[in-house]
Amino acid sequence: MNSSVEKAIAESKIKKLVVAISSRALFDLDESHQIFENEGKEAFCNYQIDREDQILEPGVAYTLVRKLLGLNEKFQGVQLVEVILLSRNSADTGLRVFNSIQNHGLNITRAAFTSGNSPYGYIPAFEAHLFLSSNSEDVVKALDCGFAAATIFSSVPGNNENQQLRIAFDGDAVLFSDESERIYQAQGLKAFTKNEKVAAKKPLSGGPFKEFLSALHHIQTLFEPQDSPIRTALVTARAAPTHERVVRTLRAWNIRIDEALFLGGKDKGLFLDAFGADIFFDDQRGHCESAGKHVPTGHVPHGIVNQN
Numbered sequence: 001m002n003s004s005v006e007k008a009i010a011e012s013k014i015k016k017l018v019v020a021i022s023s024r025a026l027f028d029l030d031e032s033h034q035i036f037e038n039e040g041k042e043a044f045c046n047y048q049i050d051r052e053d054q055i056l057e058p059g060v061a062y063t064l065v066r067k068l069l070g071l072n073e074k075f076q077g078v079q080l081v082e083v084i085l086l087s088r089n090s091a092d093t094g095l096r097v098f099n100s101i102q103n104h105g106l107n108i109t110r111a112a113f114t115s116g117n118s119p120y121g122y123i124p125a126f127e128a129h130l131f132l133s134s135n136s137e138d139v140v141k142a143l144d145c146g147f148a149a150a151t152i153f154s155s156v157p158g159n160n161e162n163q164q165l166r167i168a169f170d171g172d173a174v175l176f177s178d179e180s181e182r183i184y185q186a187q188g189l190k191a192f193t194k195n196e197k198v199a200a201k202k203p204l205s206g207g208p209f210k211e212f213l214s215a216l217h218h219i220q221t222l223f224e225p226q227d228s229p230i231r232t233a234l235v236t237a238r239a240a241p242t243h244e245r246v247v248r249t250l251r252a253w254n255i256r257i258d259e260a261l262f263l264g265g266k267d268k269g270l271f272l273d274a275f276g277a278d279i280f281f282d283d284q285r286g287h288c289e290s291a292g293k294h295v296p297t298g299h300v301p302h303g304i305v306n307q308n
Contacts (some may be wrong), residue, residue: 001298012223014075017215019068019129020084022119023097024134026065026151027056041116048093056100059069060152060296061132066279067165069107071219071229080219082125085111086119088135097298122149129212132298143302148212150281150298153288164231166278167216168295169209169235173283177205180245182304192254204245208302209281210253217255231258233275237287239264269294 021031022274036044071081085101085108087094094113095171100232101108110120120142123131131142131149172181175186184192213232220228232255238246250257268287272280275295280291291297 010271011106014078014080015215015218016079017081017219018129019081020086020123020128020131021061021065022133022135022138023087023094023131025059025061025132026085027062027097027100028057029056029059045049045093048076048096050088052096052099053059054096055103056096058104060154060283061279064165064296065106065108065279067106067163070163072107074229080279081109083108084128085159085265086122086126086131086133087111087113088116088138089113090115091168092189100299106161106184120145120147121270122151129215130209136299136301139299140301143208143300146208148209150294153285153299154292154295154297156175160259162276164229165245166231166232166233167276167287168235168272168275168280170282170284170287170300171206171234171238174207174209174281174300175213175234176207176210176246176249178207178283178303178305179205185304187190193242196245200241201248201302202245203249210255213257214253215254220256225258233257233259233261233277235261235268235271235275235280236263237268238262 032044032047035047041157046131065083068081069083072079083099086218087097089097091113094111110126112119118138118141120131120138123142124233129148131139132151132152133139133148136151139149139151140247151250153307169175172178180196183195214230218231222243223229236246239262263271269290272291279296279298279299281298282288282291284305285299288297
């Protein structure tokens with residue numbers, strides 16, 4: 001075991017990362033969801049119960065979850081990461097989901113089945129740092145309550161065989177507040193650039209994913225950089241000279257980001273593919289559409305561009 005990990009365990013300084021996920025984000029439930037949409041709840045329930053011994057195929061976020069849970073193997077029995085299932089299924093229809101969890105060897109033991117109601121209210125009770133769902137309404141409610149949350153946008157399942165967990169973030173309205181984005185939307189690129197140059201040494205306020213990034217950074221500090229099981233990236237449409245404020249903000253937060261890509265408006269998809277992201281988070285649907293063709297993507301419906 002890494003000496004830093006041993007010291008952290010001895011001093012009880014390890015903080016558990018908790019991720020909540022819906023069943024449709026974890027497994028491929030498109031067929032049963034179509035039955036729900038077309039034939040109603042009763043037909044959906046009968047369909048799931050009749051097939052509760054048929055194992056579900058991995059969904060978009062399956063590889064992400066497998067890698068998150070795999071981090072616990074680095075700590076010899078110390079649970080550093082926990083994944084919680086938050087599902088609109090009933091306990092009856094959720095039996096197929098739990099059977100699939102066990103069959104795939106995923107160590108997920110806690111769940112909330114809400115029989116059609118939104119499960120977002122259980123996020124604080126489970127002390128979750130992140131909520132991933134295929135239901136955009138649940139995600140918006142979670143974000144409005146101050147939690148990091150994203151709607152699984154892509155239909156591309158994660159397939160990165162690299163054992164390292166790789167997570168990429170957009171900047172404004174995701175890691176950072178949308179204060180600068182508001183200037184861009186209202187006054188244009190010239191005003192935005194001028195503002196960021198003037199405010200270069202003034203850290204940006206935190207966005208909805210700041211605390212999630214901080215929790216990932218906490219795990220990274222237990223390892224030497226070259227041995228870290230996690231690699232993070234900032235992938236932003238910003239370019240010089242507006243990059244300086246971002247760099248100084250992360251420095252002020254004392255949070256490490258491993259790679260920073262300042263793309264100046266270039267399409268993000270190919271860069272995320274090159275990074276090998278297990279998931280990418282962005283607030284703008286256009287960027288999500290590009291990214292979703294290459295890597296699993298979560299749309300963060302937060303900030304000025306999502307107000308309408």
